[in-house]
Amino acid sequence: MSNSNVREASLDALLKIHKNQTYSNLLLNDVINQKKLSKVDVPLYTQIVYGTLQQQRYIDFILESFSRKALDKLEPWMLVLLRLSIYQLKFLDRVPDHAVLNEAVTIAKQRGHKGISGMVNGILRSYLRNGDPELKEAGSPLVQLAVKTSHPDWMIERWVSQYGWETAEEVAEANNQPPGTSVRINPLRVTRDEAVTELQEEGLELEISPLLPEDSLRIHRGSAAATRAFQEGRITIQDESSMMAGKVLAPNSGERILDACAAPGGKTTHLAEQMQNTGEVISVDLHEHKIRLINQQAERLGLTNITSRTGDARTLELEAAGSFDKILVDAPCSGLGVIRRKPDMKWTKQQKDLERLVSIQKEILQSVWKLLKPGGRLIYSTCTIDKHENELQVKRFLEDHDDALADQKMSDRLPEKVKQAVQENYMLQLMPGKFGTDGFFMASLEKRSDQGE
Numbered sequence: 001m002s003n004s005n006v007r008e009a010s011l012d013a014l015l016k017i018h019k020n021q022t023y024s025n026l027l028l029n030d031v032i033n034q035k036k037l038s039k040v041d042v043p044l045y046t047q048i049v050y051g052t053l054q055q056q057r058y059i060d061f062i063l064e065s066f067s068r069k070a071l072d073k074l075e076p077w078m079l080v081l082l083r084l085s086i087y088q089l090k091f092l093d094r095v096p097d098h099a100v101l102n103e104a105v106t107i108a109k110q111r112g113h114k115g116i117s118g119m120v121n122g123i124l125r126s127y128l129r130n131g132d133p134e135l136k137e138a139g140s141p142l143v144q145l146a147v148k149t150s151h152p153d154w155m156i157e158r159w160v161s162q163y164g165w166e167t168a169e170e171v172a173e174a175n176n177q178p179p180g181t182s183v184r185i186n187p188l189r190v191t192r193d194e195a196v197t198e199l200q201e202e203g204l205e206l207e208i209s210p211l212l213p214e215d216s217l218r219i220h221r222g223s224a225a226a227t228r229a230f231q232e233g234r235i236t237i238q239d240e241s242s243m244m245a246g247k248v249l250a251p252n253s254g255e256r257i258l259d260a261c262a263a264p265g266g267k268t269t270h271l272a273e274q275m276q277n278t279g280e281v282i283s284v285d286l287h288e289h290k291i292r293l294i295n296q297q298a299e300r301l302g303l304t305n306i307t308s309r310t311g312d313a314r315t316l317e318l319e320a321a322g323s324f325d326k327i328l329v330d331a332p333c334s335g336l337g338v339i340r341r342k343p344d345m346k347w348t349k350q351q352k353d354l355e356r357l358v359s360i361q362k363e364i365l366q367s368v369w370k371l372l373k374p375g376g377r378l379i380y381s382t383c384t385i386d387k388h389e390n391e392l393q394v395k396r397f398l399e400d401h402d403d404a405l406a407d408q409k410m411s412d413r414l415p416e417k418v419k420q421a422v423q424e425n426y427m428l429q430l431m432p433g434k435f436g437t438d439g440f441f442m443a444s445l446e447k448r449s450d451q452g453e
């Protein structure tokens with residue numbers, strides 16, 4: 001397939017995302033599964049689609065200074081074509097400028113009329129002649145940072161107010177870096193060293209995780225999902241930050257565990273593995289269609305100690321009070337810690353979504369707390385970095401619940417390297433990229449055992 005077909009496919013994909021018909025993380029699987037592109041074309045396609053989404057704000061800043069028409073007045077396909085062309089001219093060294101220009105003009109001729117192709121040609125040539133506009137033209141220092149790192153103003157504003165300028169900038173820069181892939185080893189089927197040998201024999205380049213050396217491998221080259229080790233349940237693709245939630249909950253063999261927000265089952269299966277396929281993990285998710293995903297993972301990994309069911313964790317009355325040894329609440333959240341995996345989130349997420357999520361998280365925590373045994377442990381986790389969803393949520397919960405205690409020993413169950421990110425001994429806030437992981441939060445709470453006795 002030629003590069004021009006890759007660009008057509010990228011244009012179609014970005015147009016679908018632009019019209020809110022799909023999400024970036026689903027697209028790639030679609031294109032590969034439906035064999036729309038050959039294997040060799042996938043890296044360029046991925047780079048153009050993800051890169052254009054990642055840099056959209058900066059690209060629009062460039063386009064605004066060269067287009068006579070306001071960008072929202074352009075036909076969507078033309079805007080998307082201009083964006084992906086500017087992306088290649090500015091950020092992709094591997095494609096020569098004249099090739100980008102020629103193909104953009106050809107596509108514009110095919111999809112539009114002569115006037116449109118002339119406009120596309122004019123805008124791209126002006127950019128090549130004049131280069132980037134001055135960043136200070138973007139506005140205040142905050143807006144300049146938002147444009148430079150290609151984020152919406154509200155996200156930058158929120159991070160600056162919650163963490164200060166320096167961290168906000170680090171987070172925003174990290175969000176534009178490619179995400180890593182790590183895998184969790186299924187200890188019921190394979191040792192770490194056996195997994196290393198097998199994956200290397202399949203051609204993967206990897207290293208033993210510096211954070212969780214017994215449990216995880218970082219994959220630097222090759223597709224973990226395509227390996228026999230994955231298909232036959234010897235490994236699971238999971239970020240190391242998520243593995244830490246399972247390590248911190250630390251379920252024992254024979255225990256009864258609730259995973260209150262469980263789909264697609266990444267953490268449920270980790271808990272079940274740690275329990276040596278004994279005891280019971282009750283895995284609940286609000287969405288019926290996602291229960292299938294948990295079951296598929298359990299089957300793939302050979303786990304029979306998981307019971308999955310649909311349910312609303314805000315009103316879980318299916319279980320007797322105090323009937324679980326440990327509970328995981330991996331709550332629905334804004335996902336602001338995983339932007340590098342889903343760059344379109346920058347343009348689809350809205351600030352008002354966060355308020356709604358904070359109240360859902362609060363309701364879930366309150367409801368499942370009743371189900372925890374006295375002396376039991378609850379881990380609350382999210383893949384966001386927003387303080388309202390994280391530390392403020394947990395602190396308020398502790399204030400409102402006399403029988404809840406901050407687990408001061410959480411650090412003992414964490415990798416040495418991340419302990420510097422522990423707050424007040426019972427909360428961990430990982431920032432995106434800082435330790436090579438996603439942005440992730442967890443807090444460990446214990447239920448008093450001396451109440452009501």
Ligand SMILES: C[S@@+](CC[C@H](N)C(=O)[O-])C[C@H]1O[C@@H](n2cnc3c(N)ncnc32)[C@H](O)[C@@H]1O
Pocket residue numbers: 242260261262263264265266267268284285286287290311312313314330331332333364
């Ligand atoms: C962060 S994801 C969980 C990821 C999962 N723990 C894993 O590691 O694979 C949050 C999940 O919560 C579910 N959810 C949202 N609202 C819920 C509710 N009220 N009760 C139960 N599950 C809910 C969503 O469907 C979503 O699958």
